[in-house]
Amino acid sequence: MSVAPLLRKIFLVDLIKGLSVTFRSQHPDELITEQYPLERPWIAERYRGQPRMAVNPDTGESLCNGCGACALACPEKLITVTSDRDPVTKKKYMTSYTYDVSRCMFCGLCQESCPTDCIELSQDYEMALYSREGMTLDRVRLEKGPEPTEYAR
Amino acid sequence: MSNSNFYDDAPVEAPGKTFLDSTEMVLNMGPQHPSTHGVLRVILKLDGEKVLGTECVIGYLHRGVEKIAENRTYAQFNPYVDRMDYVAAVSNGLGYCGAVEKLISAEVPKRAEYLRVILTELNRLASHQVWLGTHALDIGAITPLFYTFREREEILKIFEKYCGARLTTHAFRIGGCQYDAYEGFDREVLAFCDAQDPRLDEYEELLTTNRIWVERTKGVGILSAEDAIALGVTGPVLRGSGVRWDLRKAQPYCSYKDFDFEIPIGLTGDTFDRYVVRIQEMRQSLRIIRQAVAGLPEGPIMAKVPKVLKPPVGEVYHSIEAPKGELGYYIVSDGSTQPYRVRVRPPSFVNLQALDVMVRGRLVADVVAVIGTLDIVLGEVDR
Amino acid sequence: MRPFLDYLHSSVTPGEYGSYLWAVIYILIIFAVASVAVMLMTWLERKILAHMQVRLGPMRVGPHGLLQPIADALKLLTKEDILPDEADKVVFWFAPVWVMMIAFLNYVVLPFGRTHAVTDMNIGILFVLGVSSLSVLGVIMAGWSSNSHYPLMGALRSSAQMVSYEVAMGLAIVSAVLMTSLNSTGTGTLSMIGIVEAQKAAGRWYIFSMFPLGLIAFLIFAIAMIAETNRAPFDLPEAESELVAGFHTEYSGFRWSLFFLAEYAAMIGISSVAVTLWLGGYLRPFPNLLSGHSWDLAFSLFPGLIFAGMALMCLIGAARMPKIPQMKVQTIGLWLFGGVIALIAVVLFLPGVRERVQDIFWFAAKVAAFMYLYIWYRGTFPRYRFDQLMKLGWKVLLPVSLAVLILTALVGIRQDLSTVLMGVLR
Numbered sequence: 001m002s003v004a005p006l007l008r009k010i011f012l013v014d015l016i017k018g019l020s021v022t023f024r025s026q027h028p029d030e031l032i033t034e035q036y037p038l039e040r041p042w043i044a045e046r047y048r049g050q051p052r053m054a055v056n057p058d059t060g061e062s063l064c065n066g067c068g069a070c071a072l073a074c075p076e077k078l079i080t081v082t083s084d085r086d087p088v089t090k091k092k093y094m095t096s097y098t099y100d101v102s103r104c105m106f107c108g109l110c111q112e113s114c115p116t117d118c119i120e121l122s123q124d125y126e127m128a129l130y131s132r133e134g135m136t137l138d139r140v141r142l143e144k145g146p147e148p149t150e151y152a153r
Numbered sequence: 154m155s156n157s158n159f160y161d162d163a164p165v166e167a168p169g170k171t172f173l174d175s176t177e178m179v180l181n182m183g184p185q186h187p188s189t190h191g192v193l194r195v196i197l198k199l200d201g202e203k204v205l206g207t208e209c210v211i212g213y214l215h216r217g218v219e220k221i222a223e224n225r226t227y228a229q230f231n232p233y234v235d236r237m238d239y240v241a242a243v244s245n246g247l248g249y250c251g252a253v254e255k256l257i258s259a260e261v262p263k264r265a266e267y268l269r270v271i272l273t274e275l276n277r278l279a280s281h282q283v284w285l286g287t288h289a290l291d292i293g294a295i296t297p298l299f300y301t302f303r304e305r306e307e308i309l310k311i312f313e314k315y316c317g318a319r320l321t322t323h324a325f326r327i328g329g330c331q332y333d334a335y336e337g338f339d340r341e342v343l344a345f346c347d348a349q350d351p352r353l354d355e356y357e358e359l360l361t362t363n364r365i366w367v368e369r370t371k372g373v374g375i376l377s378a379e380d381a382i383a384l385g386v387t388g389p390v391l392r393g394s395g396v397r398w399d400l401r402k403a404q405p406y407c408s409y410k411d412f413d414f415e416i417p418i419g420l421t422g423d424t425f426d427r428y429v430v431r432i433q434e435m436r437q438s439l440r441i442i443r444q445a446v447a448g449l450p451e452g453p454i455m456a457k458v459p460k461v462l463k464p465p466v467g468e469v470y471h472s473i474e475a476p477k478g479e480l481g482y483y484i485v486s487d488g489s490t491q492p493y494r495v496r497v498r499p500p501s502f503v504n505l506q507a508l509d510v511m512v513r514g515r516l517v518a519d520v521v522a523v524i525g526t527l528d529i530v531l532g533e534v535d536r
Numbered sequence: 537m538r539p540f541l542d543y544l545h546s547s548v549t550p551g552e553y554g555s556y557l558w559a560v561i562y563i564l565i566i567f568a569v570a571s572v573a574v575m576l577m578t579w580l581e582r583k584i585l586a587h588m589q590v591r592l593g594p595m596r597v598g599p600h601g602l603l604q605p606i607a608d609a610l611k612l613l614t615k616e617d618i619l620p621d622e623a624d625k626v627v628f629w630f631a632p633v634w635v636m637m638i639a640f641l642n643y644v645v646l647p648f649g650r651t652h653a654v655t656d657m658n659i660g661i662l663f664v665l666g667v668s669s670l671s672v673l674g675v676i677m678a679g680w681s682s683n684s685h686y687p688l689m690g691a692l693r694s695s696a697q698m699v700s701y702e703v704a705m706g707l708a709i710v711s712a713v714l715m716t717s718l719n720s721t722g723t724g725t726l727s728m729i730g731i732v733e734a735q736k737a738a739g740r741w742y743i744f745s746m747f748p749l750g751l752i753a754f755l756i757f758a759i760a761m762i763a764e765t766n767r768a769p770f771d772l773p774e775a776e777s778e779l780v781a782g783f784h785t786e787y788s789g790f791r792w793s794l795f796f797l798a799e800y801a802a803m804i805g806i807s808s809v810a811v812t813l814w815l816g817g818y819l820r821p822f823p824n825l826l827s828g829h830s831w832d833l834a835f836s837l838f839p840g841l842i843f844a845g846m847a848l849m850c851l852i853g854a855a856r857m858p859k860i861p862q863m864k865v866q867t868i869g870l871w872l873f874g875g876v877i878a879l880i881a882v883v884l885f886l887p888g889v890r891e892r893v894q895d896i897f898w899f900a901a902k903v904a905a906f907m908y909l910y911i912w913y914r915g916t917f918p919r920y921r922f923d924q925l926m927k928l929g930w931k932v933l934l935p936v937s938l939a940v941l942i943l944t945a946l947v948g949i950r951q952d953l954s955t956v957l958m959g960v961l962r
Contacts, residue, residue: 009364014362014363014364015363015364015916015917016363017358017363018358018359018360018363018915018916018917019912019913020358021355021359021916022296022359022588022912023588023912025296025300025587025588025589025590026584026587026588028587031587031590031591031592032303032306032591033591033592035592035595037862038858038860038862038863042453043309043313044310044313044314044317045314045335046313046314046315046317046332046335047313047317047318048317048318068372073228073229073614074229075225075229075230075232075233078925105232105236105321106318106321107231107323108317108318109228109229109232110332112331120885121317123334126192137870152635178685180685180686180689181685186780187777188777188778201692202689202693202922231642289775289918292775292777292918292919293769293771293777293917293918293919293920294916294917294918294919295585295589295914295915296588296589296915297918298589299589299590299591300589302865303590359916360918362832363917363918365769365917365918365919365920365924366918368920368921368924369919369921369924370916488614507953516921516922516923517689517778517779518778518919518921518922519921521778
């Protein structure tokens, strides 16, 4: 056995190296904790969160034309669209729309299949509820979007 | 289960023995145990602390993913594969998309392939970070977990920016990628790679030379090359035993032959070798990422794939080198929009077989170390 | 029995003074302070460990989580007390009580200052050794009575570990005790205060005497004491990733908290022993290098200055808190906490208090350094395996401590030895 490794072993060099790593990490700049309700996390532009339905900003009408492509694309089959045909213009329009968020896995296939860019997965992520009932979103809630939650202490 | 009298064959009341004679102890490790990586249950037969035999009981996380596939279209099944090996979701997507592309003979554009390589290698890093953290935690070092998760967070941020999800990414689509690289993607990935090298050195300072770590891992859970091949073990576990077999080199897929990288192998096949192999693999992944970002070509990112996918009747097997080993997808098509059968060859499930060979005759503490070094994910074992 | 209040003017421990009442008062004070120290220690451990792991640790209960120990204690007290059906009820009930009792029994002889000890037993260090080896009994009782596999294995590991490390620890202590006899009179002492006073007379702490023998003996003790208190990297009896929680797997609520309390109390106790034997106990640092009246004054101002600095940090932190309604309570709490510490600092500057309290302060500061080391080790090292632990104990620590002991003795009698040798040669 050569001398250098033996000396390194006796003087605990390996252990001291490890100790120095953990000691250096105590520097306040190294902290990565986010204090969640006070500090909001960073959310990417393409984030897939709570679904929303877009409305035409000028008229307030839904962009949905009731084609049902999203319902077909959904792997969990949690979107139900009913549509009717306008007797005058012979155009399809959506009559009701429900989206069951409790089973959603946020794969984004609905938003990719939508021809009018109506349904989209927005950047909202605070979807926790105390019961499953409120998780089936209807058209009104989908268009309005989530109500921001106030956290009080 | 297969071995139904596993509990019974302990010599409880052998004739001519007094009540002070020792018997074997059956210890039920899991499914709720801090270091079985989820819901693995290992029944250990012990003589004191010495392990006489093990039996793995799996299936606590079974969700019937393969059956679900038979009731989904090809595109719809894509998000489900992310839920198998959830720490390496992107690799799962790559394997599945590659299999379906082989089935429909789609030609994936070069840019999409390079993007796929960048993301899967990032995911390999993320998966190995999780492995390193949890493995160190099993052996008693609690701090590396937080350091590795800090690095993993950076990777997940890149994923979130790229495809909008962090863990179950659904990053790829059949025929290419849905999303193009965002503004500043290459810059961010390169910055991450540059920051990663000193971090890896830091982990090595904490563990590689540490005498306790070396004592705990050297000579523990030895798996010879013959045993490894006979058990069908793949990935870093196989390479740790000294077999130079990496599907990225052996059967290059997804433009991997464009990149220059090495396959690290171990010598003795013990836990320390597998640790070194994975650390070196992380460095090689960084090398691949740098090359791929530098050579990222312009062009389309999606092949011409019909919107309603109806592959021809036939079957296909496609396998990739996932972070944990060979991840294979076997798909049988009956010509309809839904697969007739999808069978997944998960690396964790096959690697788990080696547990018994590796721990027999060793101590309880080694069982924990070996489960850690096998790097199993129960979502993939149970599917 | 001498008058009760006269004790305050004396300069001996209550034991020497012969007042049972004062002894009881001291015991109560030590018990209360030790309990508070344990609570503070749990907070510090979580905080320091968190910062080593680039986290923040407890932040929500009180400013910077200062009230977290109280919240934890309340939670543990109100938790359901589970008594396993198959357990041996009496032993199961008695085990945590025993462990707790033993952990606090050591405090009887610990000298926190020249006059601040319950009693100055003339066999103090033997008492410490004897008592600390009893705590393994409680662990075995807990493991056996739980009637469950993991606790049983934890208890078995614990008994083997404690017994084998006791030997090296005892030999290291003997070499320190040997050093007390190496003076002009040639008589040593086993009393804890006597050992500290011997270091004062020798003019150096035993860690520095006969370099490097004192240092090696100290290191052996430092390793053995970690194993003795079942802390990382020797935390095999409660190895979380292997044995779930080791010998206290089946315990919950208040009983579990007794084990917890005992563990930390034992840590503080055994570190105090190390401080007493090798680091000069309650003596202030640099007794030779920086001697003289002005240095004495400067060192006696030190405790007050430390507390003043802490108070300043708290107050600055409170002033820099974000001014939002959610943080209002926290800010007020931090102001109050800073105020209390400032008050303590002011009290510590008073001449009468300064003189009497500074040896307690130096003792506490040395013990606190050991506590930091405990946490630091836990944050850095992986855990030993059982056979490796045994190997380290019997094959490394024991021979080295024996060698140190023999060398210490030889160095101690080197003059007599040389005369004898010269005589033989002549």
